[in-house]
Amino acid sequence: MHLDRLKEYRLEKLDDLTIAELQKEMEDGVLTSEELVLMFHENISERDKGINSIIEVNPDALIIAQALDMERKISGPRSVLHGIPILLKDNIGTGDKMHTSAGSYALKDYYAEKDAVVAAKLRKAGAVLLGKTHMTEWADMMSEDMPDNYCSRSGHINHPFGDFYIGGSSSGSAAAIAMSLAAASIGTETSGSIINPSDENSLVGIKPTLGLTSRSGIIPLAASQDIAGPMARNVTDAVTVFSAIIGWDAEDEITVGAKPYESYDWLAHLKKDGLQGVRLAVPRHLFEESITANELDLFNEALDVLRSAGAELIDPVDIGVTEEEVGDxxxxxxxxxxxxxxxxxxxxxxxxxxxxxxxxxxxxxxxxxxxxxxxxxxxxxxxxxxxxxxxYVEALKRKRLLAGERGIMSTLEELKASAFVLPKDFGGSVGATAGMPLITVPYSFEEENGPFGITFMGPAFSDPALIEFAYAFEQATDGRVKPSYK
Structure with a gap:
């Protein structure tokens, strides 16, 4: 593609095409992976100035893309991710020329000896690992006083939408995709670190059930809660990436629960009528004292959308535990x-x-x-x-009991409800403690606080159902907003 045409394509189409649509463009010969990498490089050069979401670009990205283009000609694409650029949070190991530092200057020269399993799965699917993203240093395990937008390796990251809270600890993974610096990214979460920045940057974020994705090769925080998941511009892209990184890992015993899902058709759960007849519970005690009046209005509007899409809401409910009680x-x-x-x-x-x-x-x-x-x-x-x-044993038992058996699970069973629905990332620490899945979906933009989304939270391995709810809500609202570029 001629350089002028490439620039026109980047400015007019790249921000809005899904991964599947980009793949079709490559299959139809309209676009190559090399050109896709070049366009995302140009976006990084133009849009990340003053934002600082990218901590490191893969120096071999173009070479990898060229090789994948040649492979496509010879044997066809490996998967829908063939030739698609993906960004990784800086705590996800890669056995290449990129460092893995968890945002710490202390590890600025450190190279992982091999790919983390989630990175290896992406490579196997044909994805181009485009670079590493800014993150709250040590996944916010450094200091109570450290803001979520800081790490010693690369300084502060700014919000692409303006003077708003950016979220953490996967702050760069969120900001970069909000600005379309890659097709999608991988974040990690111990407690809120995928859902929070995804919500704050008008993205879809999936925090999977604990054990669906491997922790091997990821710089750890707390093994009983650590998980990797996708962050993307829409539910379809998030699920596409999610399906590629799921699976059993012999080096991570907790992934035994992922075995039944290794050849699972996750995209089959993208149903426009996915909310029809669904019972959803609204635990207002988890957010009513912290949410602003404008945000509450937006949330109540979103609940009306859910009702119109066929959901039955049980509002309010009390799950018998607060985020403060869960603790850290x-x-x-x-x-x-x-x-x-x-x-x-x-x-x-x-x-x-x-x-x-x-x-x-x-x-x-x-x-x-x-x-x-x-x-x-x-x-x-x-x-x-x-x-x-x-x-420790007592604290772990107490947390899981409060968040799980006496909280999420018992409430949903008693109400015969499928999931909870919450504004923004409220309730995320409760779900994370219990190892439950969460999905956040953009809904609107609030002038005082920026992007605003809603989050679905369900019991373990309810990920397929949450995807249905998230997709149906997204199709009914189209609530994602994009930054403006000067």
């Missing part, structure tokens, strides 16, 4: 042994071998590393690092 003490217990194991197994050239080493590095370079302190790291390091401690 389990994360402090788990981070120390989890990160010690990861760093201890890293390449011998990496001088940071433990949490002790990390804290010592920060203390040695306070101007660079301690702008906001390291209170969370210190709190975690003060634990024994043993996960048989009675205090």
């Amino acid at each position: 003490e389990v994360q402090y217990f788990e981070f120390k042994p989890n990160i010690n194991e990861y760093l201890g197994k890293s390449h011998p050239s990496n001088p940071i071998r433990s949490l002790d080493d990390l804290i010592a590095f920060h203390n040695k370079h306070p101007e660079k590393m301690l702008r906001y302190g390291q209170s969370k790291l210190e709190k975690s390091n003060a634990t024994s690092g043993r996960l048989n401690e009675p205090e």
Whole structure:
């Protein structure tokens, strides 16, 4: 494609085409993967100035795209992701020329020895791993005072829509896709880190049931909650990427629950009538004291859309637990042994071998590393690092009971409801604690706080049903908004 035509295509079409539509363009010979990478590179160059969502671009992206174009000519596409550029959060390992640092300057020179399983699955499907994205340093395990838009490796990230809260910790994965710097991205979540920034950037984010995607090769925070998931401009793209990264991993025992879904047809759940006859519960106590009046009005409008689409709403309900009760003490217990194991197994050239080493590095370079302190790291390091401690075992049991059996599960069963519906990312920590799936979908834009979406939260392995609800809502509203570019 001629350069002038490529620019015209990028400006007029690239922001709105789905992954399937981009794939068809390549199949029809209108576009190549190399040209697609070039266009996204140009978007990064033009749109990421002053935003800072990309922490590193894959230096081999064009070479990979060229090879995939040749492979297409010889044997056809591997999947719908063949030649499609995807971005990864900076805590997802890649065995290539890109670093993996969790946003930390302390790991700025660190290379993972091999791909994380989710990255390997994307490569196997033919995706081009375009680069790594900004993230809240250590997935927000650095300090209570650190804002979600900061990491020591690349500084602050700004919101592409203006002076709004950007969300975290997958902040760059969200901002980049809001600006169409790739077709989709992968974020990770321990508690809210996919759903929150997706909502704040008018994206669809899928936080899967714990165990549907592998944790292997991802810099950990808390193993009992860590999960990777897609962030995309629409439900169809999110589900397309989701289906590629799901599956059992022999190195991650928690993924045994993913075995039945390895050849599952996830796209079959993209149903316009997916809300017809569905019972949804509205736990207002999780958000009514924190939401603004304008946001509440938007949420109530969204509930009317759900009713019009055939859903029956049980409003209000009380699940018997608040996000404050769930707490985060389990994360402090788990981070120390989890990160010690990861760093201890890293390449011998990496001088940071433990949490002790990390804290010592920060203390040695306070101007660079301690702008906001390291209170969370210190709190975690003060634990024994043993996960048989009675205090930890009891805390984990209590959290899962509150969020799961006595909260989400018991309420839904009692009400004979399929899922909860909430504004923005409210309730996310409750679902994350219980390992439950969540999907957020854009709805509108609120002048005071920016993009506004709603979130569906259901019991474990209700991901197919949540996809149906999210898709039907999206088709009824088309609520995604796009940034304006100067």
